[in-house]
Amino acid sequence: MLFDRVLIANRGEIAVRIARTLRALGIEAIAVHTPSDAGARHVGEADAALQVPSYLDVEAIVGAARASGAQAVHPGYGFLAENATFARRCAESGLVFVGPPAAAIEAMGDKIRAKETVSAAGVPVVPGATGPGLEDWRDFPALIKPSAGGGGKGMILVRAAAELPEALASARRTARAAFGDDTLLIERYVESPRHIEIQVLADAHGGVVHLGERECSLQRRHQKIIEEAPSPFLTPETRAAMGAAAVEAARAVGYTGAGTVEFIVDGATGAYHFMEMNTRLQVEHPVTELVTGLDLVELQLRVAAGERLPLAQEDVRLDGHAVEARVYAEDPARGFLPTGGRVLALREPGDPAGQAVVRVDSGLSEGAVVGSEFDPMMAKVIAWAPDRPAAYRTLDRALAATAVLGVVTNVPFLRALTAHPAVAAGELDTGLVERVLPGLLPAVETPDAVTAAAALVFHDQPRGDDPWEVADGWRLGEPAWTTWRLESRDGVHAIQVRGLPQEQAEVLVGEQAVPARIRRDGADLTVTLGGRGERYLCVRDGDTLWLGRDGASWSFTRHHIGDPGDRPGAAAAGDGVVRSPMPGTVLLVKAQQGERVSAGQPLVVVEAMKMEHTVTAPRDGVVTELPVQAGRPVDMDAVLAVVTAEEA
Template identity: 85%
Template sequence: MLFDRVLIANRGEIAVRIARTLRGLGIASVAVHTPSDAGARHVREADLALEVPSYLDLEAIIGAALASGAQAVHPGYGFLAENAAFARRCAEAGLVFAGPPAAAIDAMGDKIRAKATVSAAGVPVVPGATEPGLEEWRDFPALIKPSAGGGGKGMVLVRSAAALPDALESARRTALAAFGDGTLLIERYVENPRHIEIQILADTHGNVVHLGERECSLQRRHQKIIEEAPSPFVSSEMRARMGAAAVEAARSVGYVGAGTVEFIVDGTTGAYHFMEMNTRLQVEHPVTELVTGLDLVELQLRVAAGERLPFAQEDVRLDGHAVEARVYAEDPARGFLPTGGRVLALREPGGAGPAASGPAPGGAGPAAGGPPPGGQPVVRVDSGLAEGGVVGSEFDPMLSKVVAWAPDRATALRTLDRALAGTAVLGVVTNIPFLRALAAHPAVAAGELDTGLVERVLPDLVPDEAPPGEVLAAAALVFHARPQGDDPWEVTDGWRIGERAWTTWRLESRDGVHAVQVRGLPEESAEVLIDGEAVPARIRPGADLAVTIGGRTTRYLCVRDGDTLWLGRDGASWPLTRHLIGDPGDRAGAAAAADGVVRSPMPGTVLVVKAQQGDRVSEGQPLLIVEAMKMEHTVTAPRDGVVSELSVRAGQPVDMDAVLAVVTSEEA
């Protein structure tokens, strides 16, 4: 018998996604939230919501579950999902944990122990070494990994013995911050690697099956960006062998529930080695759901309730192709630093058929909730976003996932591109243009993937910060439009005896200040000066702004926030601010190195202060480390000189462009 009420021990898009399946099954959902998340979408969509001090406070979450009358807890991913102590406390409190047994989490949560366990079961593993003595490793290139945790956090690629000490220090610090355990291991780095994972399911009756593979090779900083199922590299024979190895790995620890066995695969020979097992639902689970027709959350709940898996291995089939892109609050033009802000306007694509909003609940067999009849492409969006919501620096920067299914891979990629073009998040800089460029890259289209591809072709994927000329013209026309009120002296048509005058609008973008000249009233008849030529222009104001310049009409999603105007089109967005005479010539964060002012490149927390006031420093010398959304960024001295001011301390939160320090030349 399934549950009457389930608490979701998570937030954001995964909490919204779990609640959707619960709703379809007629199970009441209970959300938890921190004070800063009280207005979040996952809170509004749950049947009941309770406040907790932190998503990592397991006692508070257990207390919330008991107070709400929940019979089970679904951990989602991240936070407490792979915390064996949390699974044990659920059992002690009489709550069902919708995940594997604590012993399985322990066995697979420690990468060192996991490798030994699966190796004993006959699964091939990557050669490596463990603590102590990592400093003595000499087989390069090598990959450092935290023994606890996952998601790519704390992983560092090292190519020489000279770089090893600093890499170990950084990885250990990140591991402690993210997982509370600084234990590391090191492995030989496989050149030309593909990252391929196998989804498994196991019940309490001894049944274990796999649901095929996911290709997760498109990564940056060991974080997955675009995933797909099935892999264009894996044959049916290879799928069967890898699937059998994954099933054996799960059996070796008495696994129960949904889990993922991750392999590193040599892209030349096809040889595969076990990397780790994620004892939870994966971020990329929707692509498996779309090609199998299964609802993995529903199956997790049914297994947790003691039911048998309703199908055998021979019943599982893969239909068509699915591709997922992760939308992040990050700025590709600034080295993918985390961003933030308030969501001023939001557009997300929809789709057709039950898979557009997740597989249809109510049937956990292989045909349930699959692609719609006729094989028409489908778009699914798993999102935690809502207009008015604030994207802060305390959580992971992933905002949503855009997923496309089609009968074949080429059509799935085209469908994904159109879906991303129809996505807009105004108020927060995102990676959507980068995702579109990556999905359209020739190597991706050809299926020639490896985990280093993104880094190699990065210059081709990162968009220019400078807004296109027509976007600048559109913004100037909006600012130039007739003001509200009846005062004729405030009309901006530029009327003069003889001919109308030009008005110059100085607009500040992320790459500097731009001047645009306009005359006339844009709602009636106006002109903009482009390359010295007056071009007729007109706008139709509104959230869907129509801008006609030189007879060509372009539509933008448009929202104004004080003196800043956000324009969005085809997945890209541009914030443009009125720049008044006397303001600095550039944005605060783009201050020239010559002024010696050191500013925070992102909103976050000062993690480490490496210099003191009065220290002599050299250009490029590390001064501070700022952390946001589990990402560290080293801030360096902009020039040679003396640290004349140090404005922050370790542990202090800072805003983007906040002054951290000032380096003054010795002559000054």
């Protein structure tokens, strides 16, 4: 018998996605949230919610589950999903942990132990070593990995023996700091590797099946970006062999529930080797759901409730092709630094008519604040179609219809990546993104004469009965030009406009006056410059205007810098102004007000998402403003310091 009430020990898009299945099954969904997450979407979509101090607080979450009357806890992924202590505490408290036994989590959580376990079961593994004597390794190139780690943290590629001692020391430092365990292993590095993983399901009655593979080779710094199912590389014979190996790996540790066995596949020979097993639901599970027609969360719940798997291996069928893109709050043009802000307007793509399918797994809602406390992934856009080219075309259209105004995202980068010829041809490996990265980074240029002078300086000039209140620049002879400063991500623009947007206005482009009009329909804005019209999603936040189109977004902050008749040409604002490249916390202040500094000298260190960024002086001069303190939070683009030239 299934549960009546399940607590979701997670947040964001995965909590919303789990709640969707619980609702379909008639099971009450209980959410947990931290104080800062009280208004989050996953809280609003649950049947009840309880506050906890942290999503990592085992005792608080177990206590919340018991207080809510929940019979089971679904951990989602991340946070406590692969925490054996949490799984044990649930069992000790009479709660069903919707996941594998604690012993299986421990067996697969240690990379060294996992390799030994699956190798004994006959699963091929990459040749490697651990323990003392790593300094004597001579099979290069080689990859060093922290045994207790994940997510690519601490992994170092070593090409020659001379690099090995320093690489080992660096990996140990990272592993000790990140995981509290500096045990390492070293493996032969597979050139042109493809990252292919197999989805497995196991029940408590000995039933184990696999649901085919997912290709996860499109990565940056060992972090997946786009995943698809099935892989364009595997033959039916290799798929069957890898699936059987994954099933044996799951059997070797007494696995139950949904899990993923990850393999490194040699792109030249097709040889595959076990890499690790993720003992939880994966971020990319929707592509498997779309090609199999199965709900993995429902199957997790049924297995956790003691039911047998409802299908045998011969019942598994793969239909069509699915591809998923991860939408992150990050700025590719600024080195993929995390971004943040309040979601001012949100458009997520719907399911188009015809044979294609679009699915969005999202934790976003208008008004939500995207901060630096959590992982920057906000949503996933997933497309299914009868074949791979159609699936990618559908994904591109869905990304173009995605708009998150108020937060800079990676959507333009995702569209560029999906359109790359190597991706279209299925010629993938885990190093492809890094090799072609410069050509994928979208320019941060502002379109169309500073987007028709930021929609004629926010198109809100008053129009009353008193002609002296009409801000159209009227004067004898001809309308006057009004000069504004518009700040955007690509710099500061001194622009001139005259006239009213509702009638006939003009923007000065160079020395030429170009007709400009705007027409608003709800949140949609059509900007016409010189006869060419573009449609944008539009929202205003005080003195900042956000515009979105084709998956990209632009923001403009306005400042009036002149009386009618002024001409552009003033010095760009912000010279010497140092701004925070991301929302986060000031870790260190390395300068003092009044100090003479040189261009490039470190001033402030900002930390976000466990990433440190050192902000430096933009020029020689004196620090005339330093309005920050160590330990204090800062918003993206907040002023950290002002460096004034000494002659000024």
